[in-house]
Amino acid sequence: MSEPAAARPTPAPPHASAPRFPYGAHDREPADPSAPAIAAEDLRVAYPHSPVLALADVDLFVPQGTRQALVGPNGAGKSTLLMAAAGLLPIVGGRLTVLGLPPGGAPRRVAYLAQRATLDWTFPVTVRRLVMGGRYAHLGWLRRPDAGDAARVDAVIERLGIAALAERRIQALSGGQQQRALLARALAQDAELLLLDEPLNAVDAESRAVIDGVLDALRDEGRTVIVATHDLGRLEADYDGVLYLAEGRTVAPPPGGFVVDAHEHGHGHGVAAHGGAGVTRGCGP
Amino acid sequence: MSALLDVLVEPFRWGFMESGLLAAVLVGVTCACLGVYVVLRRMAFIGDALAHTTLPGLVVAYLAGWRLDVGALAAGVVTAGAIGWLAGKRAIREDTAIGIVFTAAFALGILIMSRAHAYRDLSHMLFGDILAVTRSDLALMVVVAAVVLGTLALLHKEIELTSLDPAYAASIGLSPSRMRYVLLLLLALTVVVGIHAVGVVLTSALLVTPAAAAGMLTDRIPRMMLVAAAIATASGAVGLYASYYADVASGPAIVLAATAAVALAAAVRR
Numbered sequence: 098m099s100e101p102a103a104a105r106p107t108p109a110p111p112h113a114s115a116p117r118f119p120y121g122a123h124d125r126e127p128a129d130p131s132a133p134a135i136a137a138e139d140l141r142v143a144y145p146h147s148p149v150l151a152l153a154d155v156d157l158f159v160p161q162g163t164r165q166a167l168v169g170p171n172g173a174g175k176s177t178l179l180m181a182a183a184g185l186l187p188i189v190g191g192r193l194t195v196l197g198l199p200p201g202g203a204p205r206r207v208a209y210l211a212q213r214a215t216l217d218w219t220f221p222v223t224v225r226r227l228v229m230g231g232r233y234a235h236l237g238w239l240r241r242p243d244a245g246d247a248a249r250v251d252a253v254i255e256r257l258g259i260a261a262l263a264e265r266r267i268q269a270l271s272g273g274q275q276q277r278a279l280l281a282r283a284l285a286q287d288a289e290l291l292l293l294d295e296p297l298n299a300v301d302a303e304s305r306a307v308i309d310g311v312l313d314a315l316r317d318e319g320r321t322v323i324v325a326t327h328d329l330g331r332l333e334a335d336y337d338g339v340l341y342l343a344e345g346r347t348v349a350p351p352p353g354g355f356v357v358d359a360h361e362h363g364h365g366h367g368v369a370a371h372g373g374a375g376v377t378r379g380c381g382p
Numbered sequence: 383m384s385a386l387l388d389v390l391v392e393p394f395r396w397g398f399m400e401s402g403l404l405a406a407v408l409v410g411v412t413c414a415c416l417g418v419y420v421v422l423r424r425m426a427f428i429g430d431a432l433a434h435t436t437l438p439g440l441v442v443a444y445l446a447g448w449r450l451d452v453g454a455l456a457a458g459v460v461t462a463g464a465i466g467w468l469a470g471k472r473a474i475r476e477d478t479a480i481g482i483v484f485t486a487a488f489a490l491g492i493l494i495m496s497r498a499h500a501y502r503d504l505s506h507m508l509f510g511d512i513l514a515v516t517r518s519d520l521a522l523m524v525v526v527a528a529v530v531l532g533t534l535a536l537l538h539k540e541i542e543l544t545s546l547d548p549a550y551a552a553s554i555g556l557s558p559s560r561m562r563y564v565l566l567l568l569l570a571l572t573v574v575v576g577i578h579a580v581g582v583v584l585t586s587a588l589l590v591t592p593a594a595a596a597g598m599l600t601d602r603i604p605r606m607m608l609v610a611a612a613i614a615t616a617s618g619a620v621g622l623y624a625s626y627y628a629d630v631a632s633g634p635a636i637v638l639a640a641t642a643a644v645a646l647a648a649a650v651r652r
Contacts, residue, residue: 119555120540120554120555120556120557121555180549183552183553184552184553184555185549185552185553201553201555204553204554204555205554207553208553209549209550209553210550211547211549211550215547215549216546216547217545217546217547220422220545220546221422221597221601221602221603221606222542222546222603223602226542227546230539230543230546230547230550233539233540233543233554233556234554234555236539238537238540239536241539242539266601282550286554
């Protein structure tokens with residue numbers, strides 16, 4: 098199903114590119130509650146030093162306050178799309194706005210959670226210290242976390258059910274606990290938009306239940322959550338919209354579902370075909 | 383008891399031994415604290431490379447009559463930039479880039495030394511002579527220690543985050559590559575003073591060995607820096623005593639004392 102023309106976002110006004118590394122700087126523009134969380138039109142993205150497009154002609158419209166799934170086989174471009182939205186990859190063509198700004202333009206309001214394997218888990222920090230990293234976007238250069246930051250970190254650690262592990266080294270955590278710690282850091286950032294790359298991949302049942310509960314609560318709080326997932330069983334129940342990707346392009350949901358490596362992801366089964374490429378149900382611009 | 387005290391105090395009746403001990407503490411603490419990040423970020427090869435690539439700078443400064451530190455620092459900064467630039471091009475892997483730059487620079491240094499017949503004059507730079515440090519050398523060590531330790535303290539959370547999770551750091555606008563350049567610059571500064579203590583060839587040992595020993599004993603970064611600094615200080619003192627009483631070169635003695643600390647830490651850890 099292709100996206101109806103009326104549902105397409107109004108083209109965002111041209112912005113100068115976002116400051117490349119605005120750490121600790123105030124966001125460039127005040128929050129605009131009417132701006133879509135993400136609007137992409139004919140988006141093309143390539144990795145640095147690569148002539149190959151990792152995303153081509155991707156359209157996406159995600160209103161604020163909704164939960165959106167990115168679905169597709171390995172290498173489909175889910176992680177690339179999230180990285181582009183986080184301002185980590187150059188936009189080669191088309192248009193992409195995040196909270197009405199160029200990607201990277203609102204670093205405090207957008208929390209990015211990469212796949213677990215991208216971190217150096219042997220690095221000697223505690224869970225509390227890892228989660229405190231979520232406050233750095235607000236602190237910026239030279240400012241140390243204060244009691245308010247510590248209280249915020251305690252609260253999110255408690256919320257994710259890892260308070261007993263707070264002083265433990267991150268290396269000692271199980272996969273599900275590591276994922277919860279990363280989500281806690283994203284919550285500590287207090288962002289309006291959360292970009293989560295496979296937060297439910299290979300986690301235990303307890304962690305899955307906790308993370309599911311937090312994602313539900315985030316939507317109730319009016320925050321936008323975009324999740325790259327291989328967990329295809331509850332798309333309709335858990336998400337307001339689904340974007341299907343294959344080989345870097347938006348596609349219609351395949352009738353038989355995507356083939357997912359069950360050994361790698363553990364939760365793969367057929368895609369429940371609902372919505373369509375780039376369509377967000379019940380949420381017009 | 384008093385005999386032991388005499389053994390400990392006796393060497394420091396000499397001014398050059400006092401200066402040597404002060405230099406060993408300053409250089410040891412600086413190298414050890416920065417070395418914690420060198421070890422955690424797996425930058426040991428870069429540290430070794432930066433030390434070696436100061437050689438042409440040292441030789442050119444010597445021949446031109448400049449202060450040797452200036453030549454070493456210039457060579458270190460150029461090398462840090464060249465390695466970062468080559469690795470950023472992605473045409474070759476970073477360790478390959480380091481291997482090319484460091485061996486070429488070291489070869490250039492030896493070549494110029496051989497042409498100028500300056501081996502004897504510069505041998506103290508190759509292998510270090512901590513007992514020959516001057517007041518201006520000590521002043522430079524104080525400045526470098528203040529800059530390196532101050533930067534590590536002020537940018538602790540940023541260096542830590544970019545080491546642990548560079549993608550997240552970049553997503554909040556904190557550039558991992560810029561923090562890496564900061565570390566490379568600190569390394570270049572540290573290497574310049576490390577050369578006074580143990581020379582071009584052994585400076586990377588001061589960066590890596592005390593930090594590696596500390597990493598076996600504790601798993602918190604600030605504590606790791608304290609333990610590494612203590613090990614480096616003790617190694618410096620042991621090296622100086624060995625030099626005084628056994629008439630051996632101080633640089634290798636300091637390095638071997640630190641290596642013994644690694645063995646001791648491994649035994650304690652078991």
